[in-house]
Amino acid sequence: MMADDMGWGDPAYNGNPVSKTPNLDKMAAEGIVFNRFYASSPVCSPTRGSCITGRHPYRYGIFFANVGHMRKEEITLAEALKTKGYVTGHFGKWHLGTLTKIEKDANRGGPEDTADYSPPWENGFDVCFSTESKVPTWNPMITPPKTAGGVRNRIPGEPYGTAYWTGPGHKATENLEGDDSRIIMDRVIPFIKKAIKSHKPFLAVVWFHTPHLPVLTGDKYKNMYKGQSVDIQNFYGAITAMDEQIGRLRNYLKEHGLYNNTVMFFTSDNGPEGKAREGRTQGSTKGLKGRKRSLYEGGIRVPGLMTWPALIKSRKTTDIPFSTLDYYPTVLDILGFTMPDQPEPIDGISMLPFIKGNIKERQVPxxxxxxxxxxxxxxxxxxxxxxxxxxxxxxxxxxxxxxxxxxxxxxxxxxxxxxxxxxxxxxxxxxxxxxxxxxxxx
Incomplete structure (x- = not known):
């Protein structure tokens, strides 16, 4: 699971005095807290590529947001796990290529940029509920008031212009109102339910849009921050709404006996938006230098959590640096296999030796x-x-x-x-x- 533009200092477990993230706090209390966890880039698209390939995005041309696409020659985590019988799903923000060649969509989609067409369903994902790029965090299909930030020249109340795609030429048209994180999780849960019914192991890549601009939320979540500014109410209210859906997923796994043997990760794609904590760019670096787009710590050090009760029996913290590059090799190491045609080098390392207590520092810079x-x-x-x-x-x-x-x-x-x-x-x-x-x- 990945948040979008969530700062190192935004979750409550990391000492934020305002933020309410009880479910992330529970993950932190039960699993591994990575005190030095790094997005591989200070912007979103490249980091997303690193998560599912284990390779730095400069190796395959995703240099920045809205630049390049996932190459067909790369092996994604979804493609790798499908060889072991896993069903795979992507939910939320994709940002690794366009999702349609036919109509104008989001930042780059449509007939004018077919070269960067590389949707998740062509990169190993069986089930998709995916956007090319950002959407508002509340009523995602509708342009919000300009106070939500990032609205630019769009007209409030009119369609935002970024669709949720479920496959080639297919857009979601129902259950698209209210909290965007809940809308996403409404697709994740049925995917897992179907995998259970089919007796299949599953990979769910859940990339929330929260708290990327435009950021706003509903009254239920704003009211949790009474006494704070309207901007803080919306920003941290949206994060709390996302946290609620993380709790919903955890509870579902527990109710169906899957929680103990499910590996769950949580992070963010980069540091917080904006030059300062003002307006809707309220994200916190907890004093780290720099923010989104910077390679100083504030732009790349992000929240990092991992739970796996079958092996991680209690809370553990580490100052060893780990990265979004490490997800791919870690999962393959847990499952005990390598891909025969794996593009090399892989920049990430497996976390498994650390989890088992066999290493005390990172071997690869x-x-x-x-x-x-x-x-x-x-x-x-x-x-x-x-x-x-x-x-x-x-x-x-x-x-x-x-x-x-x-x-x-x-x-x-x-x-x-x-x-x-x-x-x-x-x-x-x-x-x-x-x-x-x-x-x-x-």
């Missing part, structure tokens, strides 16, 4: 690139460059997570070592972009 920014991080140190590596800053992330003190002049040897590793990683990504990683002819 994490690389980042977004427009002119690059960064590279090991267990302690992080280099950051705003100009594609012409100049570097160095931070001790363990002792200075807020990145207040650049220590590059004190430790030129560390900068030299990490920048050399970063250079090799970037060259590897460039080779991947030229289709060098694929073992099959497509």
């Amino acid at each position: 994490i690389g980042f690139e977004s427009k002119k920014q690059v960064a590279f991080m090991n267990n302690r140190y992080k280099i950051y460059s705003p100009d594609q590596g012409q100049h570097f800053e160095l931070y001790d992330i363990i002792n200075d997570p807020q990145e207040t003190t650049d220590i590059s002049t004190e430790h030129p040897d560390i900068v030299k070592e990490l920048s050399a590793e970063l250079s090799r990683w970037r060259e590897s990504c460039k080779r991947s972009l030229e289709y060098s990683d694929y073992k099959q002819d497509f």
